[in-house]
């Protein structure tokens with residue numbers, strides 16, 4: 001049977017001695033404290049290795065004051081002696097005797113003197129209290145110490161528990177037997193000396209109760225982001241990366257959003273104070289974007305409005321990762337191509353159960369010849385099916401940069417409501433033409449909300465449960481990992 005280190009030490013101490021002792025003695029021989037010894041004894045008793053019986057004894061100990069009186073006599077005894085030795089003692093005279101203040105009350109209570117004009121002594125036989133004081137002073141343990149001594153603070157009472165421990169035959173066998181030397185816990189000494197290498201480690205008791213510990217773990221939002229990256233990669237997409245703070249040129253102008261149009265404040269944006277503008281924009285791209293805004297693309301008319309390079313240079317926290325798609329398209333990508341990102345975007349929204357000021361967007365686009373809306377929808381059906389979501393719906397929508405456009409909806413598993421999970425469409429010629437993309441090449445694109453996907457999968461009703469200062473730690477600790 002496996003013993004803890006302490007049990008082993010106690011059992012060894014018992015086997016080496018005469019096998020019959022008490023916890024206090026064991027504490028001395030093992031060098032363990034009394035508490036650990038008693039703990040080990042209890043465990044050994046459960047295993048049948050020791051028999052334990054407990055006795056309690058009341059011990060009396062003299063206080064310093066009590067010891068003084070044991071030597072010099074109780075104050076009332078000293079007063080009495082003075083009265084016997086002197087005649088016609090007045091109270092005033094008695095006052096000068098040492099211990100008067102304390103002794104006078106006891107002298108009267110014990111009836112050792114009559115108080116009148118003078119104080120006259122009576123017979124004063126030696127009392128139990130005096131006997132007990134003397135006995136205690138000479139180291140005897142006295143039964144029935146008078147309570148008055150305790151009340152007077154001359155004697156202290158202590159309850160002493162004695163835990164008598166006797167080793168059993170099984171205990172002796174174990175102490176001498178094969179499971180000797182089993183190590184119940186790795187100690188600093190074992191590690192430092194290297195002895196752990198040869199140690200015979202005790203079996204682990206998997207049924208023992210243990211404290212709950214909470215180790216660090218990947219946040220479910222991060223888990224989900226990684227899972228999405230896997231799915232997108234499996235679907236043949238390459239990941240995009242780019243700046244969180246970017247020029248409006250990439251966030252808005254590339255998306256054919258007129259500079260003076262309310263669509264530009266589409267989301268109340270976060271401006272950057274320092275620096276306010278990007279240093280440079282590529283001249284050729286600026287020319288192309290300006291032209292498309294003013295004159296339109298093939299088959300379109302443009303806005304014929306002012307287009308200001310400085311407005312395009314203004315820096316924002318990106319409100320969507322479509323800015324990354326624009327940066328990648330601007331690099332000159334050849335069809336077919338598929339790109340995605342799962343990254344933070346920032347919007348000055350009002351916080352509510354489904355809106356945060358920052359969230360993760362799953363951005364993506366496919367560039368190929370002869371793409372249609374069916375491909376776009378099919379891509380979502382496939383993507384969401386990887387997460388067990390089979391019932392997505394589409395709703396016609398408007399974006400300045402896509403035509404046609406669709407919002408994507410999914411059913412919340414708890415509330416049954418249709419919640420918006422993404423926005424998508426086919427990029428307009430005004431978006432792709434500045435990049436020199438051929439007319440028979442289509443680019444379909446989208447932005448999906450990672451947090452909404454999470455809500456559909458786990459059934460959270462308030463996104464703030466998993467994100468930000470209001471998050472529910474218990475839930476985050478306990479939420480199951482749905483895949484790995």
Ligand SMILES: N[C@@H](Cc1ccccc1)C(=O)O
Pocket residue numbers: 319320321322399402423424425445446447448
């Ligand atoms: N930028 C859009 C998503 C989108 C991207 C690309 C095409 C269409 C829509 C949004 O944030 O809602």
